[in-house]
Amino acid sequence: MAYFKDKLINANNAKKSDNFSCPVCKGKVVLKKGTIMSPHFSHQKNSNCITLIEEGETEEHLLGKQQLYFFTRSNKTLVENYLPEIKQRPDLLYKNLAIEFQCSPININKLEHRIHGYEKQQIKSLWILGSRYKKRFGQPSTNKFYYYFKKLGFTMFFWLTSKNKLEIRYNCRYVYGKIKYQKIEVSSLHELIQFLNNPGMISHDPINIHSLLEEMRKLQNQLFYQNKKALELQNNCYLHGHNINGAPVECHYSHTSNPVLGKEYLVWKIILLNELVDGINYKELLDRTNDICKLKVHYPLINNPQKFILKEYANLLSILSKKGYIRIIGDRIQIIKSLNWFDDYYQKIQKISQCEGAFVDRI
Template sequence: MLLTAINKNGDAIRLGVHLSRFQLTELKRQESFHCPVCGGALYLKIGRKKIPHFAHQKATNCLEHFERESEYHMLGKLQLFDALEQTGVKPTLEPYFHTIKQRPDICFSYGTKLYAVEFQCSTIPEEIFIKRTEQYQQQGITPVWILGGNRLKRKSANTVSLSGFDYLFLSDRGDFHIPYYCPSTTRLIFLQNPHPISTTKALLSLSIYALSALTVLKIVSHIHQPSPLENSWREMVEKYKREYSYFQGRRKDPILMELYQNHLPFHLLPAVIGLPVTFAFFIETSPIVWQAYLYLDVFQHRLKGQIVTFQQAYQSFKIRVRKRQIRLRVLPLVMEGNASLAVMDYLCLICELGYLKKVGTSSFQVVKEMNSPVSSDEFSKVSKEFYESYSNLLGKRLMK
């Protein structure tokens, strides 16, 4: 279904939210329409249930024929177009770029850049998402991918469930954020600075705006002050540690087996395992798990005064990745950062917590050994003291 067609004079005809039923009827009576992609004949459908749109008169192999847009998608696209038009940027609805054979929902210029808005309400293969993104970037176009609000799975005030597909939309234009738009409520939702707890669950801040308050800057470079999250982080990490061992199918889980061999119960892992670090979203595996591997490989037997290097830590991390015990994410819209920076940030945070001291560009000396509690009572006591002592520091980290 299309909202844009070419008339007999070669001019673009775009259906908008402001056209009345009478205007649409007159347009249909006076004009003939052709597909901007394949040139095939189109007809204008003016129903009472669906949004007016163009459709091919005959079966075709045109790429538009295979992109079945829902009513929800078309309405959202029109609303976003109309809102951008109100800002004065002169957007174009459904432009077609012949060189890359792509048709974004909306295109507009701002400053010296050209932006392509893709409002995505259904799942598409990751390779297609990445290919489209790279094609836009190769043409000097900045892609702005926005998820349909019907995909947002909110678990609590600051907790959401994010699939691997959802994470593809993570952008670093401004702060780290995933944008959503819901045409039913006309609300833009930005999930800011997601800190993964598990493969799918993340702690984050949410900013919600009425579409009428849309500015171009919110779209091209979103920045907003996040909420304090340190108490929620502690609760979620400790709950994850308690419950992980009891999940069905985890008997042969490699981290549990390795911890068992080292006489370390998962629920008694020290508080320094499960810390919020920058760029952790590049790692699909839970931070509690990948930091537990670093503890086993690097810190468990290190004594006070001994040296740990970033190269040692990252090498052990990469070995776990090769063994598929740690999994990484591809984030095509995040221009800077990678998993190695998450590992380095973890070492730097441990320094700030007083366990390590930086003695070189990438070398650290053990100041305090990372001992694991031996009982639930000791864990509760040590964990409480840890979070009370470092609440402000962790709070600042969660706001990055």
């Protein structure tokens, strides 16, 4: 967008002229309208406009912003509208919703700063990711863009420039250490809102002994190939006289976890049981486990992400209590009977394989 005769004009609709100016710095900008890149305005050399950091955009970003403008289906949507109070310029601004099409890398601190800036202006932000992030789905660099909705669970948004559609990946969860999700594509903001309100059926994952055994084998392989983190956790178990691969079967009673714990869910439960001693404060047990597992929780688009760890913690303590292993008195955990740790991976595999039907019934 640029000013032309005191009116904002979209690069798509603009014609060659020398009278375009930047909406932010009021300096002269040049219309670039060719056959390779999407139409856009560019500052002249030596400009000191604060928005210059965003120039040199990729074709995906330029095209995506134009497509998202039509995605809102409103002529009241503002493109690259500068907000001087917070010195930010969302890709699009629709009413009190800032839409950001994120294609390039952004660190967690800058992301948090941008989100909090919008919040100061009572503006919600919708972060939609490009192809770079789509390829890295499930990795830490992408996980910081998770949303959480009560009806959808953990959710992430991707813009598909080739289809001119928004892909919604929802009900994201880890099952036996592997990420799973449902997805749907929508063509307008109205469709998106309708889906958020009425998502339909949410999938659930049945118990699968073969997947359980595969998850255990992965941990065994990490030790075999001298994985540094796995060895550190194994040494922690040794201090209590346990083998990390001989953890009690109660670790496997819950096989699905949220992305906050992700593929580390099994190890997190093993370490927690390893640190469980009679009379321990239940908050101390959780804090110690999180420290040992080096658990980092950075989800700036989710309100209080720690609650998802607390939920998994409460579920595990509930299992142990129902099975008669512990009782909680005040803020202390009392051990009633000891959990059964196996000598090694092979003993545990043999036991579970022999009692497969009984194991599933116990879960």
